[in-house]
Amino acid sequence: MKPRVNLRLDAQLLAMLEDVAFEHQTTKTAVLEAALRHFFSEERDYTLEDRVMKRMDNFETRMGRLEWKANLNVEIMSHYMHYWLTRTDPLPPSQRDAMAALGYRRFNHFMDQVSVKMKKRRTLSHESLRWQGAEPD
Numbered sequence: 552m553k554p555r556v557n558l559r560l561d562a563q564l565l566a567m568l569e570d571v572a573f574e575h576q577t578t579k580t581a582v583l584e585a586a587l588r589h590f591f592s593e594e595r596d597y598t599l600e601d602r603v604m605k606r607m608d609n610f611e612t613r614m615g616r617l618e619w620k621a622n623l624n625v626e627i628m629s630h631y632m633h634y635w636l637t638r639t640d641p642l643p644p645s646q647r648d649a650m651a652a653l654g655y656r657r658f659n660h661f662m663d664q665v666s667v668k669m670k671k672r673r674t675l676s677h678e679s680l681r682w683q684g685a686e687p688d
Contacts (some may be wrong), residue, residue: 558583568583
């Protein structure tokens with residue numbers, strides 16, 4: 552539990568605080584904590600150029616991870632498609648309806664699994680890092 556602090560603010564400053572909290576869909580406490588962290592941060596003494604360069608470096612790192620995950624997705628899909636196209640025999644016309652129904656059930660089950668993974672934020676790309684020591688460059 553956080554200790555309680557009472558503050559007296561100018562009415563105009565309070566209105567600005569409430570507007571920012573509403574705009575970001577957060578609490579006034581969260582806005583004030585972020586502002587105080589920034590005020591006490593050593594980074595506030597950096598020049599604008601230093602701060603921009605640090606953010607650009609962080610952006611570059613995130614973009615590299617995004618590119619790696621996109622490449623992982625393409626690789627997974629290409630392996631799956633190669634396997635499926637080279638290993639699956641064509642269906643006889645008499646079995647197509649039954650197989651379509653089975654495929655529909657499998658697809659729904661697959662999408663349920665994807666949904667669960669995304670809700671837990673534990674995606675296949677995260678789990679793939681544990682296989683064979685794979686790690687993005």
